[in-house]
Amino acid sequence: MSKKDKSSFSNGNGQQLSWGAPGTAGATIAAGLVFENVSHDYDGVSSVKEMNLAIAPGEILCLLGHSGCGKTTLMRIAAGVERQNRGKVLINGRVVADEEVFLPPEKRGVGLMFQDYALFPHMSILSNVMFGLTNLPKKEAQTAAMGALGRVGLTDYADDYPHALSGGEQQRVALARALVPRPGILLMDEPFSGLDKRLRDSVRDETLAVIRETRATCIIVTHDPEEAMRMGDKIALMRRGRLVQHGTAADLYKCPADLFAARFFSELNQLEGQVTSAGVETPVGVLAASGLTAGETVDVCVRPQGVLVNEAGLCGVRGRVRDKRFVGEVDLLTIVIEGTDQSLQARVRAGSPWETGMDVAVTTDPKDVLVFPRHQSQI
Secondary structure, rough: OOOOHHHHHHHOOOOOOOOOOOOOOOOOOOOOEEEEEEEEEEEEEEEEEEEEEEEEEOOEEEOOOOOOOHHHHHHHHHHHOOOOOEEEEOOOOOEEEEOOOOOOOHHHHHHEOOOOOOOOOOHHHHHHHHHOOOOOHHHHHHHHHHHHHOOOOOOHOOOHHHOOOOOHHHHHHHHHHOOOOOEEEEEEEOOOOOHHHHHHHHHHHHHHHHHHHOOOOOEEOOHHHHHHHHHHOEEEEEOOEEEEEEEEEHEEEEOOOOOOHHHOOOOOOEEEEEEOEEEEEEEOEEOOOOOOOOOOOEEEEEEEEEEEEEEEEOOOOEEEEEEEEOOOOOOEEEEEEEOOOOEEEEEEOOOOOOOOOOOOEEEEOHEEEEEEHHHHHHO
């Protein structure tokens, strides 16, 4: 197979990308990273507010949030590309940025991988990867760069230029360049957003495997909750410059801090509820809840997969199927609840017997029910 044919093979035509042999990425000494009361603003407009966050050595953290929430700014502060207005940044317990100290990026042991890959178009692939190895003799730098290209499966492209490579291959070059100096911390700004969906999963999985091999501490900026759950040991969810919640994917999904966090990880049916001594009264019945005060108005959220549909006349509130849509592995039902204008979205197994116009009985699965005080829901 010629080099040209090989490039075509890995351009995302349903084929598995060819990466280098596992276990060949050089290991590094992971560094811990801590933000203490970090705040930053651009011309008086806050971008990061009182951020307190610790990333353990070797941990992969996904910074998650909508565009403009401060994710990239926080990453740039960690790298030393931006200087915070207040607070401290520490690497391995050493202050690298505060009111008096500011260590430049090249002295922090940090690797950067940008969203657009930032490859130099006039330089060969090998020269791009060697770019940060200025402290090594040329021959050693070439050897290290070729090793990094080998791990990402691009040794044969060392003499080519970035324009000759596909998006997935350029992403791998950028990864090799970021990792070849063996940084203690690797920072990645939405590294997969420019890839075709057919490529994204395989490139993401292989990238994660390489990062695990190097053992570097890693921060990945993303706006995709599924990506954050798949890649991160921990997730830090941000909103308007503030940290909303920090924990494992299971923590944030099962026990979201507020309605904003809950909505970020799943679709929700939102209902108004009234707390009584028996529980929370809602259009779909009385639901269990703890730690709430009788008489309090709350927002009750039910995930679509937690809406359980049964034959009419069985246990549950009465409803009618207003619409049914086939969406692959599931059927998406819209059910109108008797006695209210409220409708529910339900996800049921594809090929379900429910059809438009049928009367049904509706109950809920407690594990997919979330209750939030009304003051937490004003977002």
